[in-house]
Amino acid sequence: MIDSSLVIFLAVAAVLVIAITALALSKKSRGKVQSAAPVVPAKAPEAPIQTSQPEVELAEVSDVTEAEILGTVESKSIPVDVPESMEGRKVKLRERLGRSQGSLGQAFRQTFANSTIGEAAWQDLEDTLIMADLGVSAATGIVESLKNAVKKSGASSADELQEIAKSELIKLVDGGFDRTLHIDRHSDRPAVVLTVGVNGTGKTTTTGKLARMLSSQDKDVLLGAADTFRAAAAEQLTTWGDRVGVPVVRGAEGSDPAAVAFESVTAGLEQEVDVVLIDTAGRLHTKQGLMDELGKVYRVAGKLGAIDEVLLVIDATTGQNGLMQAKVFSEVVPVTGVVLSKLDGTAKGGIIVAIQESLGVPVKLVGLGEGPDDLAPFDAADFVTGLLG
Numbered sequence: 001m002i003d004s005s006l007v008i009f010l011a012v013a014a015v016l017v018i019a020i021t022a023l024a025l026s027k028k029s030r031g032k033v034q035s036a037a038p039v040v041p042a043k044a045p046e047a048p049i050q051t052s053q054p055e056v057e058l059a060e061v062s063d064v065t066e067a068e069i070l071g072t073v074e075s076k077s078i079p080v081d082v083p084e085s086m087e088g089r090k091v092k093l094r095e096r097l098g099r100s101q102g103s104l105g106q107a108f109r110q111t112f113a114n115s116t117i118g119e120a121a122w123q124d125l126e127d128t129l130i131m132a133d134l135g136v137s138a139a140t141g142i143v144e145s146l147k148n149a150v151k152k153s154g155a156s157s158a159d160e161l162q163e164i165a166k167s168e169l170i171k172l173v174d175g176g177f178d179r180t181l182h183i184d185r186h187s188d189r190p191a192v193v194l195t196v197g198v199n200g201t202g203k204t205t206t207t208g209k210l211a212r213m214l215s216s217q218d219k220d221v222l223l224g225a226a227d228t229f230r231a232a233a234a235e236q237l238t239t240w241g242d243r244v245g246v247p248v249v250r251g252a253e254g255s256d257p258a259a260v261a262f263e264s265v266t267a268g269l270e271q272e273v274d275v276v277l278i279d280t281a282g283r284l285h286t287k288q289g290l291m292d293e294l295g296k297v298y299r300v301a302g303k304l305g306a307i308d309e310v311l312l313v314i315d316a317t318t319g320q321n322g323l324m325q326a327k328v329f330s331e332v333v334p335v336t337g338v339v340l341s342k343l344d345g346t347a348k349g350g351i352i353v354a355i356q357e358s359l360g361v362p363v364k365l366v367g368l369g370e371g372p373d374d375l376a377p378f379d380a381a382d383f384v385t386g387l388l389g
Ligand code: GDP
Pocket: 197, 198, 199, 200, 201, 202, 203, 204, 205, 206, 341, 342, 343, 344, 345, 366, 367, 368, 369, 370, 374
């Protein structure tokens, strides 16, 4: 009797030991995949290097190829779910904006609720627009153009006034900008997109969300984690890579971000992907420092072919202050589009107009939350419809 209990006890203990050992081993080997498998820096094709950025000194390339790159992580370890369609994202844009920009929409609706609009109502609207971060001159400009449009049309019903307001606002927010995202593969190389901006604005999150959005459009994407200053950034991007099922090129913490950017484009060329998305660091210590770091990433990543998009991420909740910081970035790299993040967390959507006016660059995408599909292409008509209902 005692013997048989002892045998059972020993058997159970043995099974437990085996199970625990197996679990520990599997964790260890997963850890290795994340950080090992160094990629031998591939030789970049000769011609594009010579022709794309001739002003860059060759010494910079050799620095870069010697830097330590941890490797390309094939991120396929967790099941990949289906990203939201572009149409679904547009619907979300309208719904979320209606909700988060309630006070702005309400101000317009109130102004146009009566068939005649008095001077006090115009003044109230102007005040609300200024408070919504539109900037004084833009706010005054909108009210003036609305006043003129109302006078010219002789509109007398609230509905007519609302329609005039809608079309004037669409004109203003649209600003005639081309919002095309340049993410189509060239005949011989991938499109390359850099995400830049002050730390904390949502660069890494936006890069991950964008990878997911492009995957939903059947594009092959590769992520480059060139924010090597923030320990968690590469980890965060790798998690996005896992979610989306796309490879991530990353470097050791503190390694040269330009090296990671260069290796990302090289890996993208080798793997013949459609788009390489590179997340960068945004330490805003001095303009010279930023120029040295980010300027170099831009030049080096562009050695294998010109960069297609430089997306500047601006946190909508930081308002005019965020805009000032963004200006510094736009002086360091040629920004081609703005991603306005955290638009779900503020009623200050007026910043869109101020950004476009002061940077001369269109808002191309908006971030509407922390979820994986909370990124939508920006469209002036959708925005205004969301605002005015
Ligand atoms: P980075 O330092 O610029 O790379 O910023 P992160 O990508 O790490 O984002 C900073 C914080 O902002 C994180 O907590 C994100 O989840 C959050 N975030 C990013 N985009 C959005 C957005 O569109 N809406 C909201 N509500 N939060 C966001």
